[in-house]
Amino acid sequence: MRLVVDLNRCQGYAQCVFLAPDVFELRGNEALHYDPNADDAERLRVLRAAAACPVQAIQVEQLDGADAGEAA
């Protein structure tokens, strides 16, 4: 799976870090680091993190889904 975090939106609330610690990591006060190609095993955690983000900064792309109509 692929995901993107809009770091301009991200306010460092760390909800995502709490819900998917293998994918998201906060270093220092504000710098969010994440794995943009997270393992599919993390999908549920990543979706929970995306849903919990107070500013909806996390976008998830599901390449294997039926509606993966992404323009490359």
Ligand code: SF4
């Ligand atoms: S939950 Fe949203 S605002 Fe908080 S650190 Fe994660 S991406 Fe940033």
